[in-house]
Amino acid sequence: MSLAGESNGAGVGAAPAREKTSPESEVVIDCHIRELYYGTFKAVRDTTIPIVKKSITAFIGPSGCGKSTVLRCLNRMNDLVRGFRFEGHVKYGGQDIYLPSVDPVAVRRYIGMVFQQPNPFATSIFNNVAFGLRLNGYKGDVGERVEQALKQAGLWEEVKDKLHKSGLSLSGGQQQRLCIARAIATQPGVLLMDEPCSALDPVATRKIEELMLELKKRYTIAIVTHNLHQAQRVADRTGFLYVDTTQGGRTGYLVEFGESAQIFGDPQEKHTKEYIRGEFS
Amino acid sequence: MSTLDQQLPNSADDMNPFAEVDFFDLEKSLRRPRTLMSVLLSGLVTVMTLLALGPLFSVVWMLFWRGGRKLSIAVFTQLPPSALEAGGGFGNAIAGTLIMIVIATLITVPVGVLSAVFLAKAKPEDKLAQAVRFAAKVLTGFPSILAGVFAYGAIVLLTGGFSAIAGSVAVSILMLPTILLTAEDAIRMVPVKMVEAAIGMGATETQTAWMVLLPTALPGILTGVMLAIARGAGETAPLLFTSLFSNYWPATNGHLNLMQPTASLAVLIYNFAGMPFENQVELAWAAALVLVLLVLITNLAGQALSSRQVR
Numbered sequence: 159m160s161l162a163g164e165s166n167g168a169g170v171g172a173a174p175a176r177e178k179t180s181p182e183s184e185v186v187i188d189c190h191i192r193e194l195y196y197g198t199f200k201a202v203r204d205t206t207i208p209i210v211k212k213s214i215t216a217f218i219g220p221s222g223c224g225k226s227t228v229l230r231c232l233n234r235m236n237d238l239v240r241g242f243r244f245e246g247h248v249k250y251g252g253q254d255i256y257l258p259s260v261d262p263v264a265v266r267r268y269i270g271m272v273f274q275q276p277n278p279f280a281t282s283i284f285n286n287v288a289f290g291l292r293l294n295g296y297k298g299d300v301g302e303r304v305e306q307a308l309k310q311a312g313l314w315e316e317v318k319d320k321l322h323k324s325g326l327s328l329s330g331g332q333q334q335r336l337c338i339a340r341a342i343a344t345q346p347g348v349l350l351m352d353e354p355c356s357a358l359d360p361v362a363t364r365k366i367e368e369l370m371l372e373l374k375k376r377y378t379i380a381i382v383t384h385n386l387h388q389a390q391r392v393a394d395r396t397g398f399l400y401v402d403t404t405q406g407g408r409t410g411y412l413v414e415f416g417e418s419a420q421i422f423g424d425p426q427e428k429h430t431k432e433y434i435r436g437e438f439s
Numbered sequence: 440m441s442t443l444d445q446q447l448p449n450s451a452d453d454m455n456p457f458a459e460v461d462f463f464d465l466e467k468s469l470r471r472p473r474t475l476m477s478v479l480l481s482g483l484v485t486v487m488t489l490l491a492l493g494p495l496f497s498v499v500w501m502l503f504w505r506g507g508r509k510l511s512i513a514v515f516t517q518l519p520p521s522a523l524e525a526g527g528g529f530g531n532a533i534a535g536t537l538i539m540i541v542i543a544t545l546i547t548v549p550v551g552v553l554s555a556v557f558l559a560k561a562k563p564e565d566k567l568a569q570a571v572r573f574a575a576k577v578l579t580g581f582p583s584i585l586a587g588v589f590a591y592g593a594i595v596l597l598t599g600g601f602s603a604i605a606g607s608v609a610v611s612i613l614m615l616p617t618i619l620l621t622a623e624d625a626i627r628m629v630p631v632k633m634v635e636a637a638i639g640m641g642a643t644e645t646q647t648a649w650m651v652l653l654p655t656a657l658p659g660i661l662t663g664v665m666l667a668i669a670r671g672a673g674e675t676a677p678l679l680f681t682s683l684f685s686n687y688w689p690a691t692n693g694h695l696n697l698m699q700p701t702a703s704l705a706v707l708i709y710n711f712a713g714m715p716f717e718n719q720v721e722l723a724w725a726a727a728l729v730l731v732l733l734v735l736i737t738n739l740a741g742q743a744l745s746s747r748q749v750r
């Protein structure tokens with residue numbers, strides 16, 4: 159059966175082609191979570207996800223299975239959560255970012271993040287995008303980099319005449335693209351996106367998806383999504399996380415990981431099959 | 440026959456969707472308890488509002504009427520007159536009040552705002568934060584005269600004389616808790632997602648505080664500062680023990696001198712209002728008006744400053 163093929167011909171057809179564009183298949187982030195706790199609550203176990211350079215990796219799964227948790231592990235955002243404890247490793251370019259000698263602040267400058275809710279700062283559009291540059295004490299032409307980031311985020315045409323206006327005055331979809339521009343202005347190695355389209359309408363969602371495909375040429379992207387069609391449309395690889403609440407457990411784990419075409423076209427695991435069938439019917 | 444027809448009721452009476460509603464019940468009528476109650480309460484609210492506005496407006500009107508008559512350039516440039524002398528002004532008192540408020544603000548804003556950042560970021564069970572917050576809350580209700588007594592003991596006795604500095608310290612004690620607590624609230628109001636955005640970009644805690652927390656909380660912080668200034672500028676009691684009063688400019692040999700007794704509007708009003716001389720009493724009214732206007736101007740300036748931010 160080819161569910162994927164029917165709902166979006168380009169999705170499957172394009173996946174192998176995409177593969178060819180990055181033949182090295184170089185793993186930038188090698189993530190292995192043995193156990194992850196919030197206080198005494200074990201949120202995630204046994205999850206290994208390799209994130210390949212200049213490709214899009216999607217995490218899917220039912221609500222509460224730990225997708226956001228895994229994603230936030232990748233740039234140590236979970237450090238903000240009190241009681242967070244982690245066993246395993248996350249290696250960025252071979253370097254374990256959870257070693258005590260590593261500064262999480264520096265990690266986050268290499269691994270940027272776009273959140274579920276658009277969260278621009280209460281300052282001008284320009285300053286929003288320039289934020290990361292200023293953090294890093296960027297010496298070059300800030301204006302040029304801001305323009306470039308806004309162009310890459312597909313927002314330039316809409317805001318070029320009102321760069322001094324507040325970022326909060328934009329529409330939801332524009333705000334989300336502003337946040338993407340802000341994240342890519344510093345040209346991070348990896349971009350993490352946690353349900354970047356959940357607050358957006360289909361048109362804005364499409365724009366962001368096109369943008370992700372465009373950004374993939376330069377950046378490595380990991381995305382959490384509830385929208386399986388979206389994962390199918392944009393992701394090269396997909397990981398399915400699951401939490402079996404019927405068995406009383408609340409700990410999420412990775413069930414299956416592979417090429418998107420395979421996960422959506424020919425899932426191997428029972429849970430994956432059920433989940434994907436449920437979502438598509 | 441279509442299904443639609445079957446569902447329709449056959450009698451004309453039943454077809455009226457409002458058949459169940461008693462139209463008389465919808466009418467407004469004073470005989471109805473709910474309408475009566477509503478009218479009575481609306482009336483009560485109006486009366487109470489007028490009652491509250493009455494004193495408020497008469498004070499402002501009195502102030503402008505009695506203070507306005509005396510207002511002239513001379514008032515701003517001249518020194519207070521002696522007992523039976525005509526004319527004169529209170530330029531030195533305006534200068535003294537401005538100087539002391541500026542110094543007090545320079546002391547309290549950095550201390551208050553930075554401690555507010557600490558309080559807002561501290562863990563809930565942090566003992567030091569709890570202690571500071573408790574002290575600040577107690578201090579908001581602190582009798583102002585005690586601030587004066589404290590500054591008297593801490594500065595006046597130590598430096599050997601009344602001074603503008605001592606006055607500023609006394610006023611600072613009164614301003615600090617307001618600034619601290621409003622700034623903490625304003626910083627807490629900054630959405631967590633903005634902080635997350637900054638941290639996610641690789642901002643350090645210091646950078647997050649400077650570049651996100653404080654700018655976003657600025658309007659709230661400024662409101663607190665304005666409130667504190669309004670309170671500090673009007674206080675008389677603490678100044679009686681600290682800066683006292685002076686009939687001269689707060690300068691010696693043409694240079695600003697902060698270590699001598701200094702005039703202030705509040706103390707001038709206190710001194711002159713009780714005097715049996717027409718001229719002095721009128722000057723007191725004019726000084727009161729100037730004090731109110733000064734506070735008003737700072738408030739407007741603060742608002743303009745915070746709204747100059749992009750929106």
Ligand SMILES: Nc1ncnc2c1ncn2[C@@H]1O[C@H](COP(=O)(O)OP(=O)(O)OP(=O)(O)O)[C@@H](O)[C@H]1O
Nearest residue numbers: 196199201220221222223224225226227228239408
């Ligand atoms: N800050 C936190 N403190 C304690 N527990 C948390 C925290 N964040 C998440 N959890 C718990 O960890 C588990 C996984 O949460 P997570 O947010 O990763 O799920 P998710 O897969 O992203 O769900 P959703 O699709 O609804 O966003 C949940 O049981 C959740 O209650």
Ligand SMILES: [Mg+2]
Nearest residue numbers: 225226227352
């Ligand atoms: Mg989530």
